[in-house]
Amino acid sequence: MSAPPPPEPIPGARLLFSLDPAVSHLNHGAFGAVPIGVQRAQQRLRDEMEANPVRFFSRGLTDRIAHARRHLAAFLDADPEGTALVGNTTAGVAVVIQSLGLRPGDEVVSTDHGYGAVALSIARECRRAGATSRVLSVPLTAPDAEVVRILRAGLRPGRTRLLVVDQVSSPTARHLPVAAITAAAREQGVPVLVDAAHVPGMLPVSVREVAADFWVGNLHKWAYAPRGTAVLVVAGPWRERTEPLVVSWEQESGFPARLEWQATLDYTSWLAAPVGLFTLRSLGAQRVRAHNAALAAYGQHVVGDALGVAPTALPDPGGPAAAMRVVPLPDGVATTFDAARALRNRIADRLATEVSVAAWNGRGWLRICGQVYNTPAEYERLAAHLPALLAQR
Incomplete structure (x- = not known):
């Protein structure tokens, strides 16, 4: 051939x-690689920020972030009220893991296709809480039905607090049937976190149809956004339980603002991200x-x-x-x-x-x-x- x-x-x-x-x-x-037009859009925002930092950070910035968020959520067919901007997928995963409230005897289940930093995040939180991290082996070329069977059999209702699966895995480029996996886990009462780091821009996606409890993906890989742009989408029952890694002034505003506002971060990557989508659509x-x-x-x-x-x-x-x-x-x-x-x-x-x-x-x-x-x-x-x-x- x-x-x-x-x-x-x-x-x-x-x-x-x-x-x-x-x-x-x-x-x-x-x-990823940031197109020149997106680089220039972000630089204009940085110039605006440096021309008057007090005005930039204290007058309307949260509204501008929310506007960018709604634009990105629409691209992913995600609920904008359930979507929060975060720095990257690994950060989003850490937010979820540390919001679970793990206790001794609990476990977090993942697959052997997972990203290394995500595995480290799971291991650290399990170690802190006295919980267990368990990894299921999924053959590289297993049919989708076999993947679902393996993961369904690997869950232990009442003990498994979270199943973490990749929509497209980093080390193996494996595309997992996340919607079917989520449905199977829901039958056993196990919430699912989908690591979709490589999905936005590379694959057409409807986050609503995946219907996971948590879905997190980068836009700075395949959607031409500046680096440091990702979204964490959280299902309704979990939103008020999802806490930021660092508490800042929007803490009492609830989800998603309390996750997004982290004081003096450089928010220009998020504000310029819609220009990346414009570039993708123009091509x-x-x-x-x-x-x-x-x-x-x-x-x-x-x-x-x-x-x-x-x-x-x-x-x-x-x-x-x-x-x-x-x-x-x-x-x-x-x-x-x-x-x-x-x-x-x-x-x-x-x-x-x-x-x-x-x-x-x-x-x-x-x-x-x-x-x-x-x-x-x-x-x-x-x-x-x-x-x-x-x-x-």
């Missing part, structure tokens, strides 16, 4: 970004998604072929719409966190290519992304040089 053809480029899209042209940026899923959201998914699939096949991975052995856990793909590395390569990080840095330094490398389930995995600023030649260049670099280990 030959590689799928690369998509036609979107004219002018590369010029929207200020990325270093000497580097192949194949890891958009890590920190054509569906067009961008289709382009990015097709380019990631092309890159996966090209790199996989160079490493001797049969096309049938290339996993497709995210489905055809995913703009992130993984390639299994040779046996013994990058099988630990430290080795994966070292390999990522070697690829960056020697091949001038930014990728993600993760150690998962006893194996090293290379993750590549597709974005409108990428070209097929960048994946082909990685494929041409990566085998020799790996042979030098």
Whole structure:
């Protein structure tokens, strides 16, 4: 089976970004890339802030934040009254975990596809409360029905206080059936937190239809917002129980203002985030998604072929719409966190290519992304040089 053809480029899209042209940026899923127009919009807001800080912070800023929030919530089909802006997905997860009121004997259940910092957050709060963190193993290519069965069987009603699942996982690019998982957990009275860090912008989504108790996603990855922009969506029964990590002047205003107002933060990323959505819509959201998914699939096949991975052995856990793909590395390569990080840095330094490398389930995995600023030649260049670099280990 030959590689799928690369998509036609979107004219002018590369010029929207200020990325270093000497580097192949194949890891958009890590920190995103902010379009120049969005950078300028945020800088104008910073100029306004620095021209009169007292006026900026004390006259109407909470209303401006609420306006931005409503705009972002509409994009995600989320209830704006149940949506709070937060700095990133990890921060949103920490808010939820620490608002649960865990006690000895309680447990938080997650999967082995979870993000490392989220796992650390769960572990810390469980340690503080005398609760337990339990991780369920989900095969990379398990059918959706099997995933739901595994997670349903792994819950213990009365003891499991929260199930944490990724909508699209970071280390494995696995797309989990979160709506079905949420429904199954609800049957057992277990609330669900969906880590949707990679969803806004990459996939069309209706947070209302997912119907999770908590849903948190970044807009600074695939929705072109400035970094530090994420939303935490909380179901009605939980809103008054969801507390900020730091108490500030809007504490008595209730949810969501008490989460959003954190004194002298730089709120310009949130205020400029709607410009990122305008950029996405101007390019054509569906067009961008289709382009990015097709380019990631092309890159996966090209790199996989160079490493001797049969096309049938290339996993497709995210489905055809995913703009992130993984390639299994040779046996013994990058099988630990430290080795994966070292390999990522070697690829960056020697091949001038930014990728993600993760150690998962006893194996090293290379993750590549597709974005409108990428070209097929960048994946082909990685494929041409990566085998020799790996042979030098």
